[in-house]
Amino acid sequence: VKALRGADVVIVGGGWSGLMLAKELGARTGQSVVVLERGPERKTAHYFDGMDELDYAIRNRMMQDVSRETATFRHSTRDRALPIRQFASFLPGSGTGGSGEHWNGITPRFLPESFRWRSHLVERYGERALPEGHSLQDWGVPYEEIEPYYLRAERLLGISGPEEAVAFDAPRTAPYPTPPMKLAYFPSLFSEAARAAGYHPQISPSANLSQAYRNPDGVVRPPCQYCGFCERFGCMVGAKAQPSNTLMPVIARQKAVAVRNGATARRVRHKDGRAIGVEYTDAKGEEYFQPAEMVVLSSWTLNNTRLMLLSGIGNAYDPATGKGQVGRNLTHQANTRGLVMFFDKPLNRFMGSGASGSVIRDLDGDNFDHTGLGFVGGAFIAAFAFGYRPVANFGIVPPSVKATWGAEWKKAAVEAFDRTASLSVSGEHAAYRGNYLDLDPTYRDAYGDPLPRMTLDFEENDRKLVAYMLSKLEPLARAMGAREVSSTGLRRYDVTTYRSSHLQGGTIMGTSPGNSVVNGWGQCWGMPNLFVLGASAFPQNPSGNPTLTVLALTMRTADALVGRYLKRPGALA
Amino acid sequence: MRRRQFLTLSAATVGGTLIYTLDRLPLREAHAQTGQKIRIPLRHFREREALIVAAAASRIFPSDESGPGAPEAGVVVYIDRQLASQYGRDRYRYAKPPFEEGVTEQGYQGKETPREVYRDGIAMLGAFDTLSPTAQDAKLRDIEGSYFFRLLRQHTIEGMFSDPMHGGNADLIGWQLIGFPGPQMSWSEHVDRHYGEAFRPKPMSLEQVVGRKVTPWEEAE
Numbered sequence: 001v002k003a004l005r006g007a008d009v010v011i012v013g014g015g016w017s018g019l020m021l022a023k024e025l026g027a028r029t030g031q032s033v034v035v036l037e038r039g040p041e042r043k044t045a046h047y048f049d050g051m052d053e054l055d056y057a058i059r060n061r062m063m064q065d066v067s068r069e070t071a072t073f074r075h076s077t078r079d080r081a082l083p084i085r086q087f088a089s090f091l092p093g094s095g096t097g098g099s100g101e102h103w104n105g106i107t108p109r110f111l112p113e114s115f116r117w118r119s120h121l122v123e124r125y126g127e128r129a130l131p132e133g134h135s136l137q138d139w140g141v142p143y144e145e146i147e148p149y150y151l152r153a154e155r156l157l158g159i160s161g162p163e164e165a166v167a168f169d170a171p172r173t174a175p176y177p178t179p180p181m182k183l184a185y186f187p188s189l190f191s192e193a194a195r196a197a198g199y200h201p202q203i204s205p206s207a208n209l210s211q212a213y214r215n216p217d218g219v220v221r222p223p224c225q226y227c228g229f230c231e232r233f234g235c236m237v238g239a240k241a242q243p244s245n246t247l248m249p250v251i252a253r254q255k256a257v258a259v260r261n262g263a264t265a266r267r268v269r270h271k272d273g274r275a276i277g278v279e280y281t282d283a284k285g286e287e288y289f290q291p292a293e294m295v296v297l298s299s300w301t302l303n304n305t306r307l308m309l310l311s312g313i314g315n316a317y318d319p320a321t322g323k324g325q326v327g328r329n330l331t332h333q334a335n336t337r338g339l340v341m342f343f344d345k346p347l348n349r350f351m352g353s354g355a356s357g358s359v360i361r362d363l364d365g366d367n368f369d370h371t372g373l374g375f376v377g378g379a380f381i382a383a384f385a386f387g388y389r390p391v392a393n394f395g396i397v398p399p400s401v402k403a404t405w406g407a408e409w410k411k412a413a414v415e416a417f418d419r420t421a422s423l424s425v426s427g428e429h430a431a432y433r434g435n436y437l438d439l440d441p442t443y444r445d446a447y448g449d450p451l452p453r454m455t456l457d458f459e460e461n462d463r464k465l466v467a468y469m470l471s472k473l474e475p476l477a478r479a480m481g482a483r484e485v486s487s488t489g490l491r492r493y494d495v496t497t498y499r500s501s502h503l504q505g506g507t508i509m510g511t512s513p514g515n516s517v518v519n520g521w522g523q524c525w526g527m528p529n530l531f532v533l534g535a536s537a538f539p540q541n542p543s544g545n546p547t548l549t550v551l552a553l554t555m556r557t558a559d560a561l562v563g564r565y566l567k568r569p570g571a572l573a
Numbered sequence: 574m575r576r577r578q579f580l581t582l583s584a585a586t587v588g589g590t591l592i593y594t595l596d597r598l599p600l601r602e603a604h605a606q607t608g609q610k611i612r613i614p615l616r617h618f619r620e621r622e623a624l625i626v627a628a629a630a631s632r633i634f635p636s637d638e639s640g641p642g643a644p645e646a647g648v649v650v651y652i653d654r655q656l657a658s659q660y661g662r663d664r665y666r667y668a669k670p671p672f673e674e675g676v677t678e679q680g681y682q683g684k685e686t687p688r689e690v691y692r693d694g695i696a697m698l699g700a701f702d703t704l705s706p707t708a709q710d711a712k713l714r715d716i717e718g719s720y721f722f723r724l725l726r727q728h729t730i731e732g733m734f735s736d737p738m739h740g741g742n743a744d745l746i747g748w749q750l751i752g753f754p755g756p757q758m759s760w761s762e763h764v765d766r767h768y769g770e771a772f773r774p775k776p777m778s779l780e781q782v783v784g785r786k787v788t789p790w791e792e793a794e
Contacts, residue, residue, distance in 0.1 A: 051756030052779055054735035055790040059665055070667040073679060082675040082682055085667045182765040225759035236758075346771040350753055351760035385764070390734035390753045405726055406632060406710065411639040417751040418771070443669065494678040 001287045007034045010278050010292035012265040013299030015098025017533035017554040019247040021296060024558035026254030029566060033256060034290055036263040036280050039095030042244050047234035053389045057232040062102050064092040068446035071302055073495050075457040076434060077319060083443050090501040092300055097243035099501055104231045104354030105207030105240045107159050107548040109150050109170040111365035112143035114542035121376050129376060131461035135329055135431045137539045140511040141520040147173060149552035157241035158213035161205035168200055168361040181210045181356040186347045186421045190383030191358040193479040199360045204382060206355030207241040217250050228387020230354030268295055268311040275530040296531045304536040305437045305506030306452040313527060314517055317436050325517045327437040329505035331541040334427035334462040334490055339473050341482035342398045343419045352385030364543055375464040377428035380544035384424055396420050398484040425469045430461050431540035437506045457493045466490040502546050504538035519573035521560045528571045578615040580623040613650055616657035622695050623649050628702035630729045632709050640750045643729055651732030651741030658791030661688040694721030736779050738789045748776040756782055
């Protein structure tokens with residue numbers, strides 16, 4: 001292991017949160033910052049040749065190399081965990097920008113009650129309304145303290161959104177920076193039907209720009225072209241905010257910040273309760289030690305937790321006793337694209353953009369009375385025009401057609417191809433004592449390190465929540481003109497079909513070392529010079545897409561580092 | 574090294590449409606005249622295997638009165654190239670042991686690479702290409718539950734609808750069939766129009782759109 005010259009800050013993972021923090025430190029301090037990113041460099045110019053569904057959306061060309069490293073999965077501690085041999089239910093990105101390159105750009109704020117979820121539910125419905133086996137808890141930071149950072153994150157990315165306040169959405173102190181996106185036919189049908197049924201549809205907030213925009217850092221991006229290649233692709237014109245086009249232009253000018261590609265972090269080295277640097281392996285297999293005064297983990301939910309466990313930091317969670325914090329409260333999303341509608345009219349669904357669509361939040365969070373419903377939580381519900389590509393979507397036929405291959409199936413599938421659409425139900429996945437992350441005892445990565453092991457399933461609360469949403473949406477689907485509707489409720493957790501890349505938990509934030517791994521600034525309890533950023537800090541999943549909240553919390557951490565910590569290093573809480 | 578293998582088809586079976594060779598040169602001289610032959614160099618299959626796979630793909634996605642299918646799109650050429658590439662050797666899968674049986678929600682846990690799955694699957698199909706269509710369908714129904722069939726069905730869809738640089742979707746025939754225009758740069762002026770009416774721009778391949786040769790992943794590694 002070759003020891004390198006020390007840096008002030010070493011950041012593990014060059015995605016949205018790691019690069020955001022690097023950019024802020026580069027702009028506002030004299031700190032020397034090294035970002036370790038295991039994947040390759042990525043820029044807009046690389047994406048022109050990238051509009052190929054097979055390579056990028058089917059073979060996952062931008063994702064973490066699954067042949068080298070994956071996670072294992074089991075439903076419960078009674079089962080044997082087996083490796084996820086191909087990524088499908090979630091897609092960890094790799095390379096500069098991480099998953100922030102291939103995302104869709106859907107950027108809602110979480111509702112205010114999400115941040116004090118357990119307290120809110122107990123106050124309104126009593127302790128007994130909480131799901132069996134749950135481990136729901138408050139975040140420890142109120143919405144009011146996060147709101148200014150939501151606004152800053154929206155301005156940095158140029159979020160396009162509704163011009164006026166929408167009922168049931170999170171309150172805002174200023175409008176969105178750019179006007180809403182255009183609405184394609186399918187979402188327009190949803191918007192109309194939802195409004196007629198008394199809901200409050202809005203055009204989804206979008207990190208794909210409705211018009212050209214210059215952000216507060218002076219970075220200019222062009223408007224979205226609705227080509228329909230967002231999710232699993234990098235944007236070839238730079239209209240979708242990605243770390244490569246929004247943060248890297250600033251970082252590239254910062255002499256004190258270096259992004260080291262091909263560098264896979266293996267351990268955080270620590271001594272006497274302080275992190276002293278990061279051991280990593282480069283693309284050639286050489287091993288290095290990068291000493292630093294401060295270490296930041298921002299390498300996505302699974303890897304943040306895994307690095308802490310591999311490094312022996314904090315106490316690993318034990319589901320049998322409930323003791324220990326690291327790995328606790330793993331959640332995904334109780335979501336489904338399971339309400340499929342078959343129309344008589346063509347929808348021209350090849351046109352669209354990752355976040356162009358119509359959303360209702362009337363059934364989100366605690367925006368409706370849950371008394372007597374038998375579940376808590378809500379869903380972010382939307383009709384999107386993501387861009388509909390044929391390899392992934394061809395073959396869906398109305399329930400009246402039973403064949404899955406051959407002449408009858410082909411005829412029906414050809415006819416249904418552009419007449420089929422589904423509503424997105426992003427239901428909240430509650431946290432449970434039995435769902436957690438630890439290290440797998442059997443399976444290892446290409447370096448011989450244990451893989452992270454996910455023990456994860458959905459429970460009754462989540463299933464009832466999704467069933468309730470589907471029952472509300474079926475009449476809307478009919479009102480939209482669907483001839484046939486097929487709906488599938490939430491089943492057991494399954495790694496074979498795409499859900500979202502929204503995994504949360506493992507290094508959750510809270511108010512004390514007894515209920516969390518990090519404090520409200522992402523600072524590790526008991527190791528004040530170790531910070532952990534990203535959705536691994538979310539105590540549970542609050543329905544909608546997490547990225548804007550990840551960015552807001554990262555900016556809040558940056559402020560605390562610049563304003564307080566670097567002046568007087570020590571515990572912030 | 575084994576003798577170079579070719580798949581020889583009569584022009585009639587491919588309907589006289591475009592097929593790409595391995596060098597991605599379009600083969601069009603054989604135009605629907607019966608008796609003429611097209612010779613496609615194979616990268617992975619032996620000719621016998623290619624004929625069996627082509628026949629099976631043609632039952633999954635037949636060419637019939639509802640439009641062209643696997644034969645015209647060159648699905649077997651697509652599959653041949655994929656299996657010849659890193660994909661065929663399981664480059665895109667975590668392939669470390671131990672291999673244990675799991676529940677469906679844990680995904681495919683088999684040890685076999687796509688090449689091996691096809692090798693065994695082709696053996697299961699026997700003299701498939703010489704059977705009558707009815708007998709072929711019966712045979713496929715027998716193996717419907719197998720992982721081989723799942724892969725073959727998935728690859729048939731991929732060969733119908735992926736960009737022609739991968740060897741299938743010849744002449745953009747798959748995209749024409751379903752009204753998908755391919756990866757074009759802007760629908761900005763159209764996205765909020767054409768409500769309820771079919772908008773069907775002429776399809777373009779990625780190379781046509783970007784105006785240069787693009788190297789697919791199977792040829793990049």
